[in-house]
Amino acid sequence: MADFLQNCLDGIATGSAYALLALGFTLIFGVLRRLNLSYGPSIMAGVFAGTALYTAFNAGLAEIAIATVIGAVVVGAYIERLCFWAIRKDMAVASMVSSFVIWMQIEEGVTLLFPDRTYAFPGILADAVVEFGPFFLRASSLAMLAIAALAVLGLLGLIYRTHFGLAVRAVSENPEAARVAGVNTGLVTLLAFACASALGGLAGFLIAAGDEQITPLFGLWATFKGLIAMMLGGMGSIPGAVLGGLLLGVVEANALWYLGVETRDLIAYMLLFAVLTFRPGGLMGQAALMARRAAESRV
Amino acid sequence: MLAIDGLTVRFGGLTALEDVSLHAADGEVLGLIGPNGSGKTTLINALTGVYPATGRVRFRGQDLLDLPPERIVRLGLVRTFQNLRVFRRMTVLENVLAAQNGMTGIGFADLIGGRRRDAARRERAHELVERVGLGGDADRLAGTLPLASQRRLELARALVRDPALLLLDEPSGGMTPAETREMTGLIARLACPGRTVMVVEHKMALITGLCTRLAVLNFGRLIAEGAPAEVLRRPAVVEAYLGTEAPVDA
Numbered sequence: 274m275a276d277f278l279q280n281c282l283d284g285i286a287t288g289s290a291y292a293l294l295a296l297g298f299t300l301i302f303g304v305l306r307r308l309n310l311s312y313g314p315s316i317m318a319g320v321f322a323g324t325a326l327y328t329a330f331n332a333g334l335a336e337i338a339i340a341t342v343i344g345a346v347v348v349g350a351y352i353e354r355l356c357f358w359a360i361r362k363d364m365a366v367a368s369m370v371s372s373f374v375i376w377m378q379i380e381e382g383v384t385l386l387f388p389d390r391t392y393a394f395p396g397i398l399a400d401a402v403v404e405f406g407p408f409f410l411r412a413s414s415l416a417m418l419a420i421a422a423l424a425v426l427g428l429l430g431l432i433y434r435t436h437f438g439l440a441v442r443a444v445s446e447n448p449e450a451a452r453v454a455g456v457n458t459g460l461v462t463l464l465a466f467a468c469a470s471a472l473g474g475l476a477g478f479l480i481a482a483g484d485e486q487i488t489p490l491f492g493l494w495a496t497f498k499g500l501i502a503m504m505l506g507g508m509g510s511i512p513g514a515v516l517g518g519l520l521l522g523v524v525e526a527n528a529l530w531y532l533g534v535e536t537r538d539l540i541a542y543m544l545l546f547a548v549l550t551f552r553p554g555g556l557m558g559q560a561a562l563m564a565r566r567a568a569e570s571r572v
Numbered sequence: 573m574l575a576i577d578g579l580t581v582r583f584g585g586l587t588a589l590e591d592v593s594l595h596a597a598d599g600e601v602l603g604l605i606g607p608n609g610s611g612k613t614t615l616i617n618a619l620t621g622v623y624p625a626t627g628r629v630r631f632r633g634q635d636l637l638d639l640p641p642e643r644i645v646r647l648g649l650v651r652t653f654q655n656l657r658v659f660r661r662m663t664v665l666e667n668v669l670a671a672q673n674g675m676t677g678i679g680f681a682d683l684i685g686g687r688r689r690d691a692a693r694r695e696r697a698h699e700l701v702e703r704v705g706l707g708g709d710a711d712r713l714a715g716t717l718p719l720a721s722q723r724r725l726e727l728a729r730a731l732v733r734d735p736a737l738l739l740l741d742e743p744s745g746g747m748t749p750a751e752t753r754e755m756t757g758l759i760a761r762l763a764c765p766g767r768t769v770m771v772v773e774h775k776m777a778l779i780t781g782l783c784t785r786l787a788v789l790n791f792g793r794l795i796a797e798g799a800p801a802e803v804l805r806r807p808a809v810v811e812a813y814l815g816t817e818a819p820v821d822a
Contacts, residue, residue: 436669436690443659443670450657453620454671455645455733 279408280526286414288522289421290483293476294499295506295514296428297469303445303509304465307365311352311372313496314379315470316477319345320487321383323478324392334395334482341481342474348379349470353463362448376492383489391488394481417479424475425515431468432511441465445509473499501545507558516556520544573598573768574649574737579627581611581618581792588614589625589792596737601759601769603783603800607812610789612772613654616739620644620651632736648736652726654745654772660715664706664725667714668697672732700728704758720751727758738762740771744778756781780804788812 294316301309322344323337332340356371401412410418432438440461443451452458477495481487502521506513521541528540548556574596581589589611596602604612618625621641629636631649639647659667672693701710704724709717714725723743730738743759744752756778763769773779779786779800786803788796790812796803803809 436693439662439666439670442662442666446659446661447657449622450653450659451670452641453622453645453651453653453657454729455642455650456670457642 275407276530277527280530281523282408282410283414284523284526285519286410286418286522287526288502288519289418289425290476290480290518291498291502291521292515292518293421293424293472293479294495295502295518296425296511297473297476298499298503299506299509299511299514300428300441300465300469300472302503303511304441304448304462305357305368306362306448307357307368309352309356309372310369310496311356311376311379312349312469312473312499313494314376314492315348315352316345316473316495317487317489317492318348318379318383319343319470319474320394320477320481320491321387321392321489323481324387324394324487327395328392334397337395338475338478341478342471345474345477346467346470349466349473350463351375353466357462357466358459376496380489380492387489391486394485394487396485397479397482411483413483417483420475420479424472428468428472429511437461437464501541504555505545505548507555510555510557513555513557520556573632574770575628575630576619577628577630579615579618579625579629581614581623581625587792589618591627592789592792592794594787594794594797596768596770598768599763599765600784601763601771601782603779603786604770604772604789605774605779605786606789610812611792612789613741614792615789616651616741616772619739620649645733648734649739650730650733650735650737651739652723652730652741652743654741656719656722656726658714658717658722658725658729660713662714663711664701664714664717664728665694665697665710667725668700668728668732669693671729672697697728697732700731701725703731704728705754720747720755723747723755724758731762736767738767738769740769742772742774744773744775752778776804 294313298309298312301312319341323341326332326340327337352372352375356368356375360368360371396413397416398412402409403412403415432441440451440456443454443456444458444461444465448458451461473495477491480495481491498521502517503514504517505520506515506517521544524544525537525541528537532540552558576592576594579589579592580587592611592615604615606612614623617623619629619636621636621639621644625637627637631647634647636644636647636649659670662670698707698710701707704727706717706721706724706728709721714722717725723745727740727743740759744755747755752775759769759771760782771779771782783800786796786798786800787794788803788809790808795808795812796806
């Protein structure tokens with residue numbers, strides 16, 4: 274039992290980073306109704322911007338974090354203009370395929386600039402451990418959890434408390450009505466994309482700082498984890514993304530402990546399979562799915 | 573105010589609107605009628621930038637065709653929908669606020685909320701929600717409102733942009749006679765110097781009670797235009813309506 278609880282604690286810490294990735298995915302999917310496969314690679318490019326600052330100038334953590342976020346936002350905006358803004362809305366597959374092409378381009382570009390397999394990334398409070406009675410957590414995991422929680426709260430505030438958030442929700446719910454209500458959907462989409470990339474950049478920074486290293490394969494990893502967490506929670510659902518991220522983290526941590534590293538990802542995919550079989554819209558996505566169905570049936 | 577000249581809309585081989593010329597004067601209530609499929613909604617869609625069209629549309633000295641929908645709204649031409657398009661997962665008040673804000677000139681204040689501007693916007697949104705008779709439902713989710721109230725909400729959402737031309741697509745669709753009467757009264761109070769209203773409707777009671785002028789479409793062509801009582805008696809109009817519904821039942 275103690276093992277299980279300890280695993281859950283570790284899992285929640287990792288899951289908080291997954292939640293950030295899923296939130297970014299869900300934000301993009303919400304406003305665009307199209308999938309951005311290049312989301313992970315854009316984050317990876319941001320993390321490499323941070324690495325470059327670290328290796329070349331031995332910059333501090335805050336500067337590296339900022340460089341990572343800015344790098345991810347710039348590459349994210351590049352993807353948005355090329356794969357989504359420039360391609361018509363009803364051609365979702367064309368957007369997805371071109372986002373895959375840009376993925377390859379980003380990965381190749383980074384590999385050319387950084388030819389080694391792995392690069393060092395500075396850790397947060399490297400070896401410190403915080404104890405809670407019988408349980409403990411690496412200080413870096415605790416920092417990850419705290420920063421991710423703040424970012425989620427910040428995003429919720431942005432989406433549910435500001436005019437910008439209102440516009441994002443309007444575009445997510447009904448892009449056509451939003452346009453006719455006078456909302457500048459193009460600008461809202463670009464800014465939502467930038468928010469998603471900033472969240473992703475933050476997640477990338479936290480994960481790379483936890484691992485203290487980075488490889489170009491991080492892009493693939495981030496796209497996988499973010500996609501799985503988003504689909505678990507329900508595509509387009511913000512609470513679902515948080516739940517999906519945490520659930521994925523907890524299940525992975527327990528699978529790792531009880532079954533070993535080889536089975537960990539297998540268990541994660543089985544979880545996704547089970548959830549999608551019994552709740553095709555994801556855990557929290559059913560409401561969104563039904564609302565859309567109702568909307569379509571009225572047209 | 574609005575001058576439509578030779579407006580034509582084609583979908584592949586089908587001509588939905590052919591060479592329609594029509595104008596609307598400041599402050600009038602112009603009724604747009606015609607049998608099902610005659611092109612009324614198509615006309616609205618063409619005016620608001622939803623469908624591509626050829627011809628010429630001038631609105632307050634501006635050419636409208638080829639402008640994207642959100643630009644047209646900002647010029648002061650705002651519509652409601654026959655099939656409702658409220659944001660169902662937002663509250664009534666948020667629906668109105670979303671249209672008011674519109675992210676037109678996005679400043680930093682939009683991102684952080686700008687307290688004073690925020691209060692003014694909320695007050696105005698509240699005012700409009702009251703005006704359309706939804707004061708008691710301001711914090712309800714729009715998707716849970718009955719249909720008649722959702723139509724009122726769409727009206728409030730359109731009014732928040734302070735339109736110079738308001739296009740109403742079947743504003744009383746699906747309403748009971750009592751609700752229709754209330755809606756007619758509401759629309760009657762909207763037209764004023766500086767605001768023209770154009771109504772697409774089937775219900776003759778609403779049309780004859782409201783409109784100062786009528787335009788009749790049939791098979792995508794304008795077949796009559798003029799004072800309601802006179803237009804409804806013209807043989808071409810009566811013929812267009814034969815077999816569907818008699819136009820003079822009010």
